[in-house]
Amino acid sequence: MSKMIPVDSTEFLKDRNEQVMLLNDAFADGDPSVIMRAFALIALAENKNKPQMAEECGVSRSTLHKALSIEGNPTLSTLIGIIKSLGIKPTFELA
Template identity: 50%
Template sequence: MLNLKEVDVSYLLDDPKEVDSFLEDAWKTGDSAIIMRAIGMIAEHKEKNKSQIANETGISRSAIQKVFSESGNPTLSNFVGILKALDIKLHFELA
């Protein structure tokens, strides 16, 4: 049996290029739960709690809780609001 230990790599989130790669990798999965977990990790690293995000976005704290849950599926406006609150810019590129 393979025995893996948990490693804290949050220090990588201090580097904007690493954050870009981290978010891009999450986005490429196409899995909204993974994407929101990555965004949640960035929020934690920036020490923004869900109440602060709720205050900055005008979204209720319970809605923020749901968005960051395993079954969360944010509306586009909630998603954009959360990105703005965390100073994350979304870029689009034609394939």
């Protein structure tokens, strides 16, 4: 029987360009859980301290934790706080 080797996916997200590609793909997918998982993975890759990140977002740690979970459905202000905390500048274009 073959052995499964654990892989830390955040290792692939140390590069900011990889993070942008992940977010673009997540938003193209359109599934909110995929989008929030992408933000959570980027936060892990950036070694963001959750208490500090929550403070930067203006929310409690539990609210941030819930927002970054697969079941998360953050308010717009929480999402904007997450984006700012991660140092991301969103851009938009016509479809």
